Amino acid sequence: MFFFFYQSLEFYWHYYTYPTTTNIAVTTPSHFRIPAVTICNRNMIKRTQLCGQYPHLCAKPNNLKGFCQKHSSMCLGKTSDLEIPLFGYYTNSSKNITKELRDTIQQLTFNASLEKNDMFFYPDTKTWRTTYVNSFEFASYARCYSFNLHIFSKEEPSTVDATGPDRRVIASMIHEKKENLYPWVDYQVFLSVHSPLVPDNPIQYGHELTSGYNYEIFLHFKEEHLLPHPYATNCADYDDLWKKNNKTGPRSQEMCREFCRKTYNAQCYGCGYYQTMHSYKWQNLCPYGTLSCKDEKLWKDLELCEENCKPNCLKLKYTYRFKKTKVTTFSNSNFFTVKDMIGVILYTRDRDVTIVSHLPLYNDWELFSYIGGLMGCWLGISVWAMVGISEKSFRKIIWWKPNLRRKLRRIVRSNASSQTHSP
Numbered sequence: 053m054f055f056f057f058y059q060s061l062e063f064y065w066h067y068y069t070y071p072t073t074t075n076i077a078v079t080t081p082s083h084f085r086i087p088a089v090t091i092c093n094r095n096m097i098k099r100t101q102l103c104g105q106y107p108h109l110c111a112k113p114n115n116l117k118g119f120c121q122k123h124s125s126m127c128l129g130k131t132s133d134l135e136i137p138l139f140g141y142y143t144n145s146s147k148n149i150t151k152e153l154r155d156t157i158q159q160l161t162f163n164a165s166l167e168k169n170d171m172f173f174y175p176d177t178k179t180w181r182t183t184y185v186n187s188f189e190f191a192s193y194a195r196c197y198s199f200n201l202h203i204f205s206k207e208e209p210s211t212v213d214a215t216g217p218d219r220r221v222i223a224s225m226i227h228e229k230k231e232n233l234y235p236w237v238d239y240q241v242f243l244s245v246h247s248p249l250v251p252d253n254p255i256q257y258g259h260e261l262t263s264g265y266n267y268e269i270f271l272h273f274k275e276e277h278l279l280p281h282p283y284a285t286n287c288a289d290y291d292d293l294w295k296k297n298n299k300t301g302p303r304s305q306e307m308c309r310e311f312c313r314k315t316y317n318a319q320c321y322g323c324g325y326y327q328t329m330h331s332y333k334w335q336n337l338c339p340y341g342t343l344s345c346k347d348e349k350l351w352k353d354l355e356l357c358e359e360n361c362k363p364n365c366l367k368l369k370y371t372y373r374f375k376k377t378k379v380t381t382f383s384n385s386n387f388f389t390v391k392d393m394i395g396v397i398l399y400t401r402d403r404d405v406t407i408v409s410h411l412p413l414y415n416d417w418e419l420f421s422y423i424g425g426l427m428g429c430w431l432g433i434s435v436w437a438m439v440g441i442s443e444k445s446f447r448k449i450i451w452w453k454p455n456l457r458r459k460l461r462r463i464v465r466s467n468a469s470s471q472t473h474s475p
Contacts, residue, residue: 071284071414072279074408078404080214081214083212085209086248087200088199088201089243089244091223091241091243092195092255093240094194094195094234094242094255095232095233095240096160096194097157098231106156110135111138112134113134114143118142119142125229128230139234141235157233180197181204181331183198184196186328189237190234197223199221206299212400220400222397223396239261242261243396249290251306253328262394264393265379266377266394267395268374268375269374269375270401272370272406274407275408276366278366287362288364289366290304291303309358312354312357316351316353316354317338320347323336323338325337
C-alpha cells in the first residue's frame, strides 16, 4: 500500500510538469508557404555618382600606384581622374568630413528610387519590398530588397501548390567592382533565405554573393509545432492573435521583440535605433554616433516586454543548398559585362515537408492505465475491482449515514430528558 501511494504521488507530480515527446514526420501538404528572400547591397550608390555630385567628399588616392596594385578592378582604363571617398583609406580625412560623407551616402541610399534603380531588377515588382538593415562594420544602413516578406504588411505570405509546377524566384543585380565605395571590403552583396514573418539581416547572418556568378538555391521545407502553456514549450499562436487584432501587431516572436525595441527606441531616443530590419525612411532613423540611452526604467520595461514574447507555435524553417556557376551570357549592354552580374534563382522542387511536432507525453487514458497498472502491481487488484470496492464502500456509507443520525438524535433526546428530571 505504501509503495502504491508513493509511486502514484510521484507520477502525479511528474504528470503535472506537462512533459512532452517529439514526433518527426515527412509529408507532402497540398499547400505550403514559400520563404522570404532578402538581398542587400551596402554599395547601392555608385562611387562615380557620389564623387560627381559631391566632389568635396572625394579625392585622388595618396598613393595611386599602390592603390591600383591592391584594387586593380577599380583602376581599369584612365586612372588620372580616379577619385575615392574620403574615408581615410588612401586619403586624408577628418571626423567632420567622414561624418558628412556617411550622412550623404545614407541619404542617397534611402532616396534612391526602387523603380529606377538600375543596380537591381526582377520580373515582378509587386512582390519585392524595400527594407533596410544595419551594416555594423560601416556603422550605417544598407538597402535591401525582400521577396515575400510580410513582417510589416496585412497580407498573407505566398504559398505553393504541391501539385503545381516548380515555383521560381528570379532576381538579378549589377555590382561593378570599379564603383566600390568601400574598396577595402571584398563582399558588398549579401543574400538570406528566411521565414516571411521573421526579420533577418543578411549582412550579419546571410551569404556573400560574388559578381560574375549565378546562384541557384534549392529549398527544403521544415516546420516545428510547439505547445502552448502549461507545457514547457509555452508558445503563442501569433497568427491567430494577429487576425483577432484586425491584422495588426507582431506575427512572430522575433517581430514581437522588434516591437518592444521600437517602443523603447521611440521613448528613449525618439528615433529608430539598431533594429534588425527597418521599413521607414532616413529621417526616422537615429543618426550615426547617437549616444546610448541610460534610462533604467525604460530598460527594465524593454527586458520585461521581450520576456513576454513567447516562441511561435508554428516555426517555419528553410534549409537550402547553393549551386554557384559563372555567368556566361547576358543581354547586350554598353555599361555592364558578365563580370558585374549577379543572378539569383530560387527553386521549390522538393515538396516534402519535414514536420517536428511536440506532443503531450501523457493523455487522460494513459494516466488512467498507469494508475491501474500500479494498483495491479502493488495491491493485486484491477481498476474495475477497485471501482467496485469503492462503490460498495460508498453505498455502505450512504446506508449508515441515516442510522447514525437517528442514533445521535436519540442520544441527544435521552440526555435532555435526564437533565430535565434530575433534582
